[in-house]
Amino acid sequence: GIQVEQSPPDLILQEGANSTLRCNFSDSVNNLQWFHQNPWGQLINLFYIPSGTKQNGRLSATTVATERYSLLYISSSQTTDSGVYFCAGGDTGNQFYFGTGTSLTVIP
Amino acid sequence: DSGVTQTPKHLITATGQRVTLRCSPRSGDLSVYWYQQSLDQGLQFLIQYYNGEERAKGNILERFSAQQFPDLHSELNLSSLELGDSALYFCASSIGNEQFFGPGTRLTVL
Numbered sequence: 001g002i003q004v005e006q007s008p009p010d011l012i013l014q015e016g017a018n019s020t021l022r023c024n025f026s027d028s029v030n031n032l033q034w035f036h037q038n039p040w041g042q043l044i045n046l047f048y049i050p051s052g053t054k055q056n057g058r059l060s061a062t063t064v065a066t067e068r069y070s071l072l073y074i075s076s077s078q079t080t081d082s083g084v085y086f087c088a089g090g091d092t093g094n095q096f097y098f099g100t101g102t103s104l105t106v107i108p
Numbered sequence: 109d110s111g112v113t114q115t116p117k118h119l120i121t122a123t124g125q126r127v128t129l130r131c132s133p134r135s136g137d138l139s140v141y142w143y144q145q146s147l148d149q150g151l152q153f154l155i156q157y158y159n160g161e162e163r164a165k166g167n168i169l170e171r172f173s174a175q176q177f178p179d180l181h182s183e184l185n186l187s188s189l190e191l192g193d194s195a196l197y198f199c200a201s202s203i204g205n206e207q208f209f210g211p212g213t214r215l216t217v218l
Contacts (some may be wrong), residue, residue, distance in 0.1 A: 043198065043209040044209075049181070050205070094156055095166050096141075096143075096207070098151035098153075101150070
């Protein structure tokens with residue numbers, strides 16, 4: 001199966017700081033998503049981004065499909081951004097693979 | 109709210125028992141996916157159904173089975189439960205490639 005590596009594994013930020021999370025895939029994926037798992041366990045869609053760049057408020061994401069990586073940018077972080085961020089992608093056999101996540105803590 | 113519903117929210121049962129988790133996809137979505145999230149294995153894809161037919165199989169144990177009904181809701185059956193089956197079980201649905209997740213069912217096996 002496809003290996004999904006996320007970095008960093010843990011991140012502590014002061015409120016207002018910016019950060020970049022990275023996701024590397026061991027093989028090409030035909031779809032790519034970023035999720036935020038909040039402290040209550042819910043998985044919230046952030047981006048569906050198989051290629052290119054998208055922005056949504058303080059968050060943006062870029063996927064370079066040819067180099068098999070994606071980046072998630074969080075600007076002006078807030079305490080509500082805390083949680084675990086996952087990237088995931090699917091292969092041609094319709095299997096879907098999640099990374100191990102980046103645990104983000106934003107302190108006031 | 110993603111529009112995907114799962115019941116029950118919590119389930120506590122004993123080893124050796126059998127449980128059924130239920131998922132209702134978003135209106136119009138034909139695909140349903142099941143995932144298991146445990147502390148040691150992370151988030152793992154179990155199985156996908158598309159319009160009632162099994163489409164892809166991941167790391168699903170033989171003790172586990174699923175089906176999707178004509179109204180498109182899906183059930184995940186877990187039998188001969190072991191302590192290690194304690195986990196958060198998610199259902200997701202999609203009409204294209206983007207998946208939307210339900211709130212999950214937290215299963216505790218004692």
